[in-house]
Amino acid sequence: MIVCKFGGTSVGDADAIARAATIIDARRARQPVVVVSALGGATNQLLQIAEQAAKGQLIGALRAVEGLRDRHLAETQRLLTGDDADEVCTELSAMFDELAALAEALRTLGDLTPRSLDAIASLGEQLSSVLVVAAFRQHGLPAEHLDARQVMITDANFTRAEPQTDAIGEAAQRLVMPLVRAGKIPVMGGFIGSSAGGGVTTTLGRGGSDYSASLVGAALQAEAIEIWTDVDGMLTADPRVVEGARLIERIGFEEASELASFGAKVLHPNTIAPAVMRGIPVWVLNSRRPEGTGTLIAFDAPRRSVTAIAGKSGVTLVKVRSPRMLLTEGFMRTLFEVFARHATSVDVVATSEVSVSVTIDDTTNLEALVVDLRALGDVTIERNRGIVSVVGNGLADGGAAMSQALAAIGDLHVHMLSLSSSRINLTVVVDGEQVAPAMRRLHDAFFAVRAR
Numbered sequence: 001m002i003v004c005k006f007g008g009t010s011v012g013d014a015d016a017i018a019r020a021a022t023i024i025d026a027r028r029a030r031q032p033v034v035v036v037s038a039l040g041g042a043t044n045q046l047l048q049i050a051e052q053a054a055k056g057q058l059i060g061a062l063r064a065v066e067g068l069r070d071r072h073l074a075e076t077q078r079l080l081t082g083d084d085a086d087e088v089c090t091e092l093s094a095m096f097d098e099l100a101a102l103a104e105a106l107r108t109l110g111d112l113t114p115r116s117l118d119a120i121a122s123l124g125e126q127l128s129s130v131l132v133v134a135a136f137r138q139h140g141l142p143a144e145h146l147d148a149r150q151v152m153i154t155d156a157n158f159t160r161a162e163p164q165t166d167a168i169g170e171a172a173q174r175l176v177m178p179l180v181r182a183g184k185i186p187v188m189g190g191f192i193g194s195s196a197g198g199g200v201t202t203t204l205g206r207g208g209s210d211y212s213a214s215l216v217g218a219a220l221q222a223e224a225i226e227i228w229t230d231v232d233g234m235l236t237a238d239p240r241v242v243e244g245a246r247l248i249e250r251i252g253f254e255e256a257s258e259l260a261s262f263g264a265k266v267l268h269p270n271t272i273a274p275a276v277m278r279g280i281p282v283w284v285l286n287s288r289r290p291e292g293t294g295t296l297i298a299f300d301a302p303r304r305s306v307t308a309i310a311g312k313s314g315v316t317l318v319k320v321r322s323p324r325m326l327l328t329e330g331f332m333r334t335l336f337e338v339f340a341r342h343a344t345s346v347d348v349v350a351t352s353e354v355s356v357s358v359t360i361d362d363t364t365n366l367e368a369l370v371v372d373l374r375a376l377g378d379v380t381i382e383r384n385r386g387i388v389s390v391v392g393n394g395l396a397d398g399g400a401a402m403s404q405a406l407a408a409i410g411d412l413h414v415h416m417l418s419l420s421s422s423r424i425n426l427t428v429v430v431d432g433e434q435v436a437p438a439m440r441r442l443h444d445a446f447f448a449v450r451a452r
């Protein structure tokens, strides 16, 4: 059994969905279980609708609902014929009526809670999964729709819900396995789930369909997890930022996980953990070029000083300066407890004799966090920073790669520098707008093909 996940652009329109059907057809003997994202761009639009409605701009929100409805119905008409098309259009339309009603309710309430955001954001995958099942059937595939919320059981932390792996394992065995055994192809939405006990709709956070796929793969002990996307695989850098980024044919779980955490959007950062635990290989493949070799993420990978460069902006640097207390026992524990208490995860850490610097992505609870940190020392916040990471399982073998990296960064202002304890990731914190130039310089230093 394998799990195949199709991202937004890989189910973005009728042609893409038809390509996905062909890909699954070629894999029928391997018993595929399919996880789909919303149609490309749909989640962003849904979130905008929610925000507009809560701000009182109902007309604009409803216009956007109709735009999204038209798009889904048009793609349905292109994919299906006759009664099938009518049936699916009716089903999708009912969901859009629900969306319009939700928008009206939000206008009345004037308040957007994480719970209502999830109710709205989840519609993208609810819609796409219904459409994809119908298209697969039209293609002659024995597809069966599965409501992802019955399988993906989470806590009630809306907009970034934590999956409950035991409950997911049980639900997958009970609901997915019998379909596979009966020769069916289960199709479910990624990204969405429901709260244990309450059954209220949740989401796993943006880009979470990859994570859904690996959770389902782990729950089913799949032999492989395939992430079908719009690039040839994991590349040596984001091709949107760096020209000439190259395909990585094989990469270790740990390196892939570091890259995802430090900005390689091609994989949601949590995707690797469930796969590693069960030793399931993860493939990243291009749905527009299914004949490509893609990237294999597995335990053993070639040892390279630098495998890829990642980067992300919008990072906040938090510095706590406490000359008196830093070296006292338990200070670090107290410090990190403050971050834990405010549900803020820390990415990069560097310490000196008198200060600790950390970067965070999520500033939702920053104000309250700072109040508590002030009890420990002087606190400085630097917004609009970015991080750039050089990742390679052999990065620390000898010193050449490291000094080459630092030389490549050259005169860019570096605010902080950290070498991960596993010594496969060298991360620098720079100004947000320097992320792209820093990535290009580093990529050029390690991957440029030079004319002799």
Ligand code: ADP
Binding pocket: 006, 007, 008, 009, 010, 037, 207, 228, 229, 230, 231, 233, 234, 235, 236, 237, 238, 239, 240, 259, 263, 264, 265, 266, 267, 308
């Ligand atoms: P999907 O909708 O299929 O989930 P995403 O847009 O989430 O696709 O992820 C694919 C995108 O990730 C690519 O188009 C590319 O711009 C970006 N990306 C960032 N870093 C990398 C990388 N190292 N390798 C490949 N793609 C990357």
Ligand code: ASP
Binding pocket: 007, 008, 037, 038, 043, 044, 124, 190, 191, 205, 206, 207, 208, 209, 210
């Ligand atoms: N549709 C969701 C998003 O855009 C999840 C995903 O595509 O992975 O964030």
Ligand code: MG
Binding pocket: 007, 207, 210, 265, 266, 267, 268
């Ligand atoms: Mg994605």
